[in-house]
Amino acid sequence: MNLSPNDLIMLFNDVFRERYRTILVKGSHEPEYIPADGPEGLAQVVFAHGYYASALHEISHWCIAGEYRRTLHDYGYWYCPDGRTAEQQQAFEQVEVKPQAMEWLFSLAAGSRFHISVDNLSGAGAADEPGFRRKVRAQAQHYLEQGLPDRADDFFNALLSFYGTRAGLIQAWRQDAERIAPLTCTSNFSRKTEAV
Template sequence: MSEPSCTQLINLFNSLFRDTLNTVLVKGDDEPIYLPADENNPHHRVIFAHGFFASALHEIAHWCVAGKERRKLEDFGYWYKPDGRTADEQALFEKVEVAPQALEWIMAQACGLKFNFSADNLSGGIGASDSFRQNVHDRVHHLLENGLPDRHRQLVEAMLVEFKQPPLQPAQFSLEGR
């Protein structure tokens, strides 16, 4: 099968969540952002960057993590420090990124794609730490063994069908070779 397309992902996401949770996935031209519905837009919007499939998965993962109240806030009300974070700031970033990156890895696998850890700190010269990678890996295994959150489960099940992937197994998720 050829590489999954953003159009497939947008259609899949929107078919699941436009009517049930008033949320759509949108290909953006700039930086990714989550925007709640407002007077000009009837739907909440998960906007991913530059048509990149990986960006879409990352933004969807943040949406899956966000609770009902956070989904009422622009970018879920999260703090964000751009490139150039200090080591302490990077450690805080990694702490809050474990859950979304674990969900992103599961979705990437469900789409038949390779997952790449994101330290999101290129100019700071600090990549994803070994402990961060291990924590994400551990979270993936925990989720697979104990069950995915509802929105994420719905999406992953639909992705497996849409992208013709086998059921997910913990053995598919390894830190070797990463």
């Protein structure tokens, strides 16, 4: 399947431009959120370097941000860049569970491959990558069972319709969940008990 960020721009803008005065924009550098500069202005969700996955991730952050946060540049959050300490990385992983779970479901709906991101290549790496993966999987499962927040649900359904992935979604989820965060234990202990 040919996945173009232009399709995401079209879908996002069709769903949210009028209702939320917000558009998705292909950026050339780092992603950011730029609030509207007045009542007639448009807020911009800017994704990095035209990357498809970056667009899905930034849309996820926008879908989570509340009304007040959407009036602030980058939702009012301070971002600590790659190269984080262990404590900073732990905080990063805590706040990234919901957006990455949402991005994962958007990826499935679009038929694209999702990758967990601990986003700390120059630092100490993940604080707890297996734990982070399990938390993202649990949150995505919760969204599937209980429903996504309203804006996320609107975009999720737009993706499912546009890419025609609704019928195979649950099977794709099951396969992908095992790839991203397997629930089966593959430790030496389990291998030893299998041999007995």
